[in-house]
Structures are given as structure tokens and as C-alpha cells.
Amino acid sequence: MNWHTPTKFAQTTIGLYGETGANWLKNLPALIADCEKRWGLTVKRPFPNLSYNFAATAVRADGTEVVLKIGVPNPELLTEIEALRLYDGRGIVRLLDADPEQGIMLLERLQPGTPLVTVEDDEEATAVAAQVMQNLWQPAPPSHSFPTVEKWAQGMVKLRREFDGGTGPFPPQLVETAESLFAELLATQAEPVLLHGDLHHWNILRAQRAPWLALDPKGVVGEPAYEVGAWLRNPIDRITDWPDLKRMQARRIDQFVERLGVERERLVGWGIAQAVLSAWWSYEDGGHVGEGALTCAESLLG
Numbered sequence: 001m002n003w004h005t006p007t008k009f010a011q012t013t014i015g016l017y018g019e020t021g022a023n024w025l026k027n028l029p030a031l032i033a034d035c036e037k038r039w040g041l042t043v044k045r046p047f048p049n050l051s052y053n054f055a056a057t058a059v060r061a062d063g064t065e066v067v068l069k070i071g072v073p074n075p076e077l078l079t080e081i082e083a084l085r086l087y088d089g090r091g092i093v094r095l096l097d098a099d100p101e102q103g104i105m106l107l108e109r110l111q112p113g114t115p116l117v118t119v120e121d122d123e124e125a126t127a128v129a130a131q132v133m134q135n136l137w138q139p140a141p142p143s144h145s146f147p148t149v150e151k152w153a154q155g156m157v158k159l160r161r162e163f164d165g166g167t168g169p170f171p172p173q174l175v176e177t178a179e180s181l182f183a184e185l186l187a188t189q190a191e192p193v194l195l196h197g198d199l200h201h202w203n204i205l206r207a208q209r210a211p212w213l214a215l216d217p218k219g220v221v222g223e224p225a226y227e228v229g230a231w232l233r234n235p236i237d238r239i240t241d242w243p244d245l246k247r248m249q250a251r252r253i254d255q256f257v258e259r260l261g262v263e264r265e266r267l268v269g270w271g272i273a274q275a276v277l278s279a280w281w282s283y284e285d286g287g288h289v290g291e292g293a294l295t296c297a298e299s300l301l302g
């Protein structure tokens with residue numbers, strides 16, 4: 001193996017975990033070498049678009065390709081592993097093995113693995129996303145360690161605390177709208193299911209077992225309508241340049257309502273609330289308000 005840790009990935013890791021992250025990065029080549037030995041792998045170059053975790057194609061002794069994914073051990077990696085175990089390949093990449101304590105996953109390699117963001121026709125891409133959602137949802141296990149939508153919504157409380165009860169750089173009206181939507185929707189949720197929790201255009205890839213499969217689940221428990229939110233604020237790098245964003249969102253919502261049989265009002269409400277929450281997550285993680293997510297929240301308002 002011969003590569004340099006991508007700069008942006010290294011910056012993100014250090015930004016999030018400070019010295020722990022820096023030490024983890026230093027130790028990463030040794031950790032990868034351990035994995036190569038443990039599973040008889042040859043690890044190739046990492047994927048070009050790393051964000052929070054290291055991920056690379058690896059070749060097994062028999063020539064089959066797999067993916068090695070490693071991250072700084074943290075609760076999100078644990079719930080990702082747990083969700084992948086429960087999904088057991090239905091609608092999503094298969095988990096072949098894992099070492100939760102060390103934040104390591106060995107995954108089926110999706111081939112060709114082209115992300116759904118490459119499908120330019122938004123209606124076509126949205127139809128695929130709706131199908132993937134339906135394939136994934138399954139009843140939440142009676143006892144589990146996944147976060148719930150309620151727990152995620154606590155992010156809004158953190159936002160207020162950060163700005164002494166105010167909203168800092170966040171538009172107050174949008175924050176108030178998100179807070180009341182969360183309260184209203186949480187109080188009236190339908191039967192909870194195990195949701196992917198981050199189903200956007202880079203987390204659905206072209207595959208062979210099925211035309212498209214998901215990967216990278218957060219594993220969050222909530223009602224099905226919640227799942228659509230991540231799609232409505234993506235693709236985040238270009239959605240805000242869409243010539244007629246409001247119209248596109250209206251069409252997407254029509255498609256989801258028709259295909260998923262969820263209530264329009266709930267779907268839109270979750271979309272707005274989550275977009276604001278996501279803008280807060282960007283602030284929490286990197287110190288910058290997620291402006292794209294806020295624009296999406298605006299685009300969903302009546």
C-alpha cells in the first residue's frame with residue numbers, strides 16, 4: 001500500500017477529535033496493516049471522497065474485493081455496525097465482519113459503486129431513493145441502543161444553550177419553526193422503525209444484488225416519514241443553485257407521498273425541522289452554519 005492520508009480527511013479528523021484524532025491518524029497505517037494480516041487483505045488506495053472515516057477497497061487472497069472502513073471509535077460507528085447487522089444486507093451493503101472496539105468494518109464491495117448523485121434527472125434519482133427506503137425499513141427491535149429521533153431533536157436544545165437562549169447566527173424564525181415542528185411531530189409519531197438516518201445521494205450506490213443499495217447508515221429509530229428529510233436537503237453542494245428549488249421540492253414531495261404512503265404534512269414538517277438541525281450539526285462539528293441546509297428549510301416552507 002502506498003498513499004498519503006488525504007488532507008481534508010485528516011483535517012476533519014483533527015477538527016473533531018483534536019489530539020486523539022491526530023494520534024489515531026498517526027497509528028492508521030499500522031491499524032490498516034493489522035487488518036491486512038487479520039483478514040488476509042491487500043488494501044488499495046482510499047476512496048477519493050473520504051469525509052469522516054477511512055474507507056478503501058481491499059483484495060482478499062482469493063481475489064474478491066471488499067471494503068475496509070475504519071474510524072476513530074465513537075458511538076456512531078457502533079450504531080452503524082449494529083444497524084448493518086440488523087439489516088443483514090436487505091437494501092444495504094453487507095457487513096462481513098467488524099471490530100466495534102477498534103472502529104473497524106469489513107464490508108461487501110458494491111460494484112460498480114457509482115453514487116446516485118451521478119443520476120442527473122432528479123425525478124429518476126428520487127424514485128430510486130424512495131425504493132431504497134422501502135427496502136430498508138423494518139420494525140425497530142423491542143430493545144436497542146440506537147438513538148431515537150427524540151434524542152437527535154435535543155440538538156435544538158443545545159443550539160439554544162450555545163447562544164444563551166438566543167439563536168446566534170441562525171435566523172430566529174427558522175429555529176422557532178423547527179422547534180415547534182419537532183415538538184408537534186414527536187408527540188404524534190407513527191409506529192417507529194429502524195431508519196437509515198442519512199439517506200442522501202452519496203450513500204446510495206449502484207450494485208449488482210439490486211440495482212441500487214444503501215451504505216453508511218446512522219441507525220436511528222423513528223417514524224418512516226422522518227427518513228425523507230436527508231434527501232430533501234441534498235445534494236447539498238448543488239441543491240441551492242437549482243433554478244427553481246421550490247418547484248423541485250414540491251415534485252419530490254409528491255413522489256414520496258405517492259410512493260411511500262406517508263402524510264405530506266409530516267414529511268414536509270420533518271424536512272424543515274431536520275434541515276435546521278443539520279445546519280446546527282455543521283456548526284457543532286465545524287463552526288460554520290450549514291447555509292445550504294437553511295436554504296433548503298426555506299424552500300420547504302409554505
Ligand SMILES: Nc1ncnc2c1ncn2[C@@H]1O[C@H](COP(=O)(O)OP(=O)(O)O)[C@@H](O)[C@H]1O
Nearest residue numbers: 047051052053055067107108109110113202216
Ligand atoms: N462497500 C462499499 N462499496 C463501494 N464503495 C464504498 C463502500 N463503502 C464506502 N464506499 C465509498 O466510500 C465513500 C465513503 O464511505 P462512507 O461509508 O459513506 O463513509 P463516511 O461514513 O465517511 O461517510 C462512499 O461514498 C463510497 O464512495
Ligand SMILES: [Mg+2]
Nearest residue numbers: 202203215216
Ligand atoms: Mg457517507
